[in-house]
Amino acid sequence: MSSSKHILPFQLAILLLAIVSVSIGCGRTAQHPPESDHQIWRFAIEESEGSVQHVYATQFKRQIEAATSGGVEVVVYPYGTLGTSTQITEQLNLGALEFAMASPGSIGKFIPETQVFLLHFVLSNSDIVNQQILSSPEVLETFDTLYRDKGLKLLSIFPEGEMVWTTQKEVRSPKDFQGVKIRVMTSPMLIDAYAAYGASPTPLPYAEVYSALQLGMVDAQVNPIFAIERQKFFEVTEWLIFPGHAHFVTTVVANQEFYDNLSEEDQAIVDQTIADLNDYIFEQQVQFQSDRLKAIVREMQQKRAKLNICGDLSDFIESLSTQERQELIDDNPFLNITPALTPAERERFQQASKEARKTFLQIGGPKADEILSLIRQVKNRVLDNAAQVEPQSESRLPGPE
Numbered sequence: 098m099s100s101s102k103h104i105l106p107f108q109l110a111i112l113l114l115a116i117v118s119v120s121i122g123c124g125r126t127a128q129h130p131p132e133s134d135h136q137i138w139r140f141a142i143e144e145s146e147g148s149v150q151h152v153y154a155t156q157f158k159r160q161i162e163a164a165t166s167g168g169v170e171v172v173v174y175p176y177g178t179l180g181t182s183t184q185i186t187e188q189l190n191l192g193a194l195e196f197a198m199a200s201p202g203s204i205g206k207f208i209p210e211t212q213v214f215l216l217h218f219v220l221s222n223s224d225i226v227n228q229q230i231l232s233s234p235e236v237l238e239t240f241d242t243l244y245r246d247k248g249l250k251l252l253s254i255f256p257e258g259e260m261v262w263t264t265q266k267e268v269r270s271p272k273d274f275q276g277v278k279i280r281v282m283t284s285p286m287l288i289d290a291y292a293a294y295g296a297s298p299t300p301l302p303y304a305e306v307y308s309a310l311q312l313g314m315v316d317a318q319v320n321p322i323f324a325i326e327r328q329k330f331f332e333v334t335e336w337l338i339f340p341g342h343a344h345f346v347t348t349v350v351a352n353q354e355f356y357d358n359l360s361e362e363d364q365a366i367v368d369q370t371i372a373d374l375n376d377y378i379f380e381q382q383v384q385f386q387s388d389r390l391k392a393i394v395r396e397m398q399q400k401r402a403k404l405n406i407c408g409d410l411s412d413f414i415e416s417l418s419t420q421e422r423q424e425l426i427d428d429n430p431f432l433n434i435t436p437a438l439t440p441a442e443r444e445r446f447q448q449a450s451k452e453a454r455k456t457f458l459q460i461g462g463p464k465a466d467e468i469l470s471l472i473r474q475v476k477n478r479v480l481d482n483a484a485q486v487e488p489q490s491e492s493r494l495p496g497p498e
């Protein structure tokens with residue numbers, strides 16, 4: 098790789114690579130002598146065990162090891178094992194890792210165009226539509242070119258679930274956000290988006306969110322439902338709001354040099370495994386959201402604590418058995434469900450979110466406008482062809498403003 102593709106400054110890059118190579122390489126040499134044909138592929142994720150990314154990486158490991166008859170061993174590193182998300186991306190770029198998850202919040206520092214997936218109302222409020230957008234050849238090829246310029250190989254883009262607000266009060270319009278301190282990731286687009294809604298966006302490390310909510314340092318936060326359940330954010334807020342404004346998106350990435358140097362057979366195995374996992378992880382993440390929401394409702398019921406939910410829960414309710422529905426929904430005095438935001442209410446948020454879109458066009462890299470136009474075109478085409486999406490529940494992404 099040429100030096101222009103290094104994400105880190107040279108001296109820091111060499112030091113980090115040496116540290117990682119020693120810490121990982123020692124165990125590898127002890128188990129598998131250099132003359133062995135046995136390979137170890139290292140896969141780092143941005144989430145903990147039991148997460149959507151962990152499910153993906155674990156299945157990737159199973160399929161790769163089965164397809165290579167044990168010739169390849171995949172070692173999965175949950176979040177925190179090898180550092181922060183940014184450090185994981187740096188290690189991948191340097192070849193200290195073969196594979197990694199890289200979400201826009203972290204890789205956007207190196208490939209600014211990926212921050213398009215942080216914008217609100219750019220993707221659909223339908224899981225199925227988003228899967229088709231993110232797996233479309235045009236989107237993958239365009240982003241693969243951007244990744245390649247950084248010494249990375251883009252393998253897949255997939256959604257991990259709808260972003261949900263946990264708040265201390267019901268929020269149905271931007272005016273309801275007035276004065277609300279909401280924790281957000283450190284992203285100019287997210288800061289601008291929630292400021293445009295009337296809130297006070299407050300960047301905080303993920304590990305500090307629970308205590309900040311508990312102590313009243315912030316009033317709200319936003320995450321997919323599986324993260325809300327795992328981190329217990331529902332314990333220290335009053336409402337779960339499903340506004341249909343955004344989905345959490347991540348990318349599966351390989352080191353480009355490693356990928357290019359694979360044998361034709363191994364490269365085909367990787368490509369087929371990724372193709373198989375596209376449908377697998379979509380089904381898994383949908384089930385994940387249902388299971389984790391069920392766990393939240395059940396836990397609050399057992400604690401005899403009030404749980405308020407604003408959103409369309411029809412799919413969730415249909416996923417329950419007759420007994421579960423009776424127990425958790427119909428006969429649950431601690432659960433209060435209010436209707437989902439109306440199209441008119443969502444439109445108010447969508448109009449306000451345009452300020453963040455302007456920010457993206459300024460800081461989203463030289464191809465920001467091209468990327469936003471591409472997502473718009475693919476989304477509108479998918480919506481036109483998706484009979485399962487009702488027109489009144491989904492907005493087409495407007496043209497240039």
